[in-house]
Structure formats: structure tokens, C-alpha cells
Amino acid sequence: MKTRRQVLGQNFLRHRPTIEKITQLVDAELSHAVHRPKALLEIGPGGLALTKPLQELASARGLPLVLVERDPRLEDPIRAGATDAEIHFMDAATEKLGALFLDLQARGHAPLFVASNLPYSAGSRILANLCHLSGMGMVSGAVVMVQKEVAERMAAPAASRDRGAFSLLIQCYFEPRIEFDVGPGAFHPPPKVTSTVLALRPLSKPKTAGLADPLKFEDFCKRLFSQRRKMIRGFVPRDAHAQFGRLGLNGTERPETLELDTVLELFRVCGKQS
Numbered sequence: 001m002k003t004r005r006q007v008l009g010q011n012f013l014r015h016r017p018t019i020e021k022i023t024q025l026v027d028a029e030l031s032h033a034v035h036r037p038k039a040l041l042e043i044g045p046g047g048l049a050l051t052k053p054l055q056e057l058a059s060a061r062g063l064p065l066v067l068v069e070r071d072p073r074l075e076d077p078i079r080a081g082a083t084d085a086e087i088h089f090m091d092a093a094t095e096k097l098g099a100l101f102l103d104l105q106a107r108g109h110a111p112l113f114v115a116s117n118l119p120y121s122a123g124s125r126i127l128a129n130l131c132h133l134s135g136m137g138m139v140s141g142a143v144v145m146v147q148k149e150v151a152e153r154m155a156a157p158a159a160s161r162d163r164g165a166f167s168l169l170i171q172c173y174f175e176p177r178i179e180f181d182v183g184p185g186a187f188h189p190p191p192k193v194t195s196t197v198l199a200l201r202p203l204s205k206p207k208t209a210g211l212a213d214p215l216k217f218e219d220f221c222k223r224l225f226s227q228r229r230k231m232i233r234g235f236v237p238r239d240a241h242a243q244f245g246r247l248g249l250n251g252t253e254r255p256e257t258l259e260l261d262t263v264l265e266l267f268r269v270c271g272k273q274s
Contacts, residue, residue: 010071012047013117013145015186022197023053025179026115026143029199030061037113037140039104041066043092043126044116046074048081054115055084064109068092068100070119093125101138111140118146120191124166127154131173135206135214142174142200151178151196163256164228165221171260172207172214174200207260211267220267224255232258232266240269 013019030037040058045051045067058065065085069078072089079087090096104110118126123146133139146154149162155176156162170176177199184190208214224235233241233251244251247265258266 010044010046010119011117011187011189011191013049013186014047014188015182018182018186019050019053021180022050022115022143022145023057025197025199026054026113027057029141029143029201030057030113032201033113033140034202034204035111035137035140037063037111039064039066039109039112041068041112041114042116043068043114044119045069045078045082046071046117048078050115050117051078051082051085055082059084063113066104066109066112068097070122091122092129093122095129097126097129098133101133101136105138110138112138113140114142114144116142116144117195118144120147123147123150128169130200131169132214134173134202135208139202141202143179143197144200145182145195145197148181148194148196151176151198154198158259159257161256165218165225168221168260168263169218170200172203172217174202176200207264216271217264217267220270221263224263224266228255230254236266236270243269 040054040063042051042054042065046069051067055065065082067078067082067085067087069087069089070091075089088100090100101110101112104112114130127144130139130142152162153164153166154170155178156164156167179197179199182195182197184192184194208217211217224232231252231254232249241251247262249262
């Protein structure tokens with residue numbers, strides 16, 4: 001039977017040099033942010049190893065620090081150890097994160113810069129939430145740590161075997177930059193996989209800008225990559241095949257070979273033919 005920590009995907013960061021390296025990256029990305037953040041948000045403070053240097057960084061920059069933690073068992077130690085932070089106990093993988101951002105925005109604390117050692121079990125859902133919030137102008141940047149294979153999917157270019165619907169979702173809103181790997185020994189308990197730290201810089205204009213319903217595009221991407229070996233002409237209505245030439249395609253391409261802008265054009269073509 002899995003423990004609660006395993007269910008939540010919690011592996012607490014303990015390695016001081018790694019913590020310092022992440023903090024330095026957050027500091028550098030805060031300076032790079034095109035839109036000045038109004039608050040610093042940490043998702044999953046856990047044992048507060050990263051929270052304490054983030055608290056110092058936020059204080060030095062005159063930013064409020066906001067913490068979001070899912071595990072209610074950590075409430076007492078987090079409240080005792082982060083007395084200067086605004087703390088919320090909620091699941092960041094749900095719509096509650098969006099509601100929190102809206103509340104912070106109403107109080108003048110958005111856009112926010114996000115730092116997080118994301119839980120393995122919910123990291124992809126939290127990142128999807130951050131994408132949607134970035135599309136609303138509420139995220140000024142992020143530094144996140146995820147499993148190495150997830151990081152490779154996030155940053156995968158066209159023609160990469162790691163490219164998929166999740167790659168396109170991230171790249172619709174952010175420029176993902178892989179920074180460095182973190183070995184299992186940096187955590188307690190040590191995971192069975194290597195982790196990777198990325199910087200996420202919001203695009204000046206989301207790729208989904210102008211779409212009536214960006215969620216429909218996400219569904220289109222999921223269908224497109226559901227059968228990776230299938231040629232794209234099998235996904236596109238026959239009436240739209242005449243548009244392949246205009247897009248520089250012949251219909252025999254496979255989804256992972258396509259640039260994001262081409263997938264967006266295919267989506268628009270399919271919408272016109274449906």
C-alpha cells in the first residue's frame with residue numbers, strides 16, 4: 001500500500017547547493033521578467049527548504065510571498081516556519097488555483113512569478129493551470145522542477161520523439177528552457193528518477209491568441225497525438241486536404257514532425273470544414 005507521501009508524489013528537496021542554484025535562477029528570472037511580478041508564489045513548500053531562501057529573495061525585492069500546499073498535515077510546521085508568507089492549503093492541480101490567482105489579482109498581487117518543486121503525481125495538471133493563467137496575463141514567469149522525462153517533453157522541438165500534445169500546450173504559452181538536472185540524492189526520500197529544473201518565460205503573445213476556445217485546440221492536439229504513427233491526412237477532414245499545399249504539407253507527415261504554428265493552422269482549417 002502506498003503511503004500518503006507517495007500518493008501526493010512528495011519528495012522533499014534537501015541538498016543545499018541545489019537549493020542555492022534554484023534560488024539564484026529564480027533571482028535571475030525575476031530580473032528578466034518583461035512584466036514586473038507583483039508577488040512570488042511557491043507551490044508545494046513541503047519542508048520549507050526552498051521557502052526560506054525564497055522568503056529572503058522576496059523580501060529583498062519588496063514582493064509578498066504566497067505559499068500553496070496540498071498536504072494539511074504540514075500546516076503547523078509551515079505556519080510556524082513561514083510567518084511572513086500568505087499561506088493557502090489547497091490542491092494547485094484544480095480550478096482552485098485559478099480562483100486564488102483571481103483573488104490575488106484583485107488585491108494587486110498579479111502577475112505572479114512561480115517557483116516550485118512540482119509533485120510528480122500532479123505536476124502536469126498544475127503546469128496546465130499555469131499555462132491557462134499565463135494566457136490571462138497573470139504569470140510573469142516560472143522556475144519549476146519536474147521529472148527529467150517531463151522536462152524533455154515540455155521543451156521538445158518538432159521532429160523530436162518526445163514531442164506530444166503536452167509539448168504544444170506548454171509552448172503555446174511559454175518558452176521552456178532546460179537549465180540543469182538534479183539527482184535522486186538531493187531529495188528525501190530519494191526518488192527513482194532524475195529531476196530537471198526549467199525556466200518558463202511567457203511568450204509576449206500566447207499562440208492561442210485569437211482562438212475562440214483554446215481548450216478545443218488542446219483537445220485537437222490530444223487527438224492528433226493519440227495515434228502517433230498515423231499520418232495527418234487521417235485526422236483532417238477530406239474536404240480540407242486541398243489546404244495541405246498552402247501549409248507546405250502533403251498529408252503524409254506525422255504529428256510530431258509539425259511546427260506548432262502549422263498545427264494551429266491545421267486546427268483552424270479543420271474548424272472551417274466541420
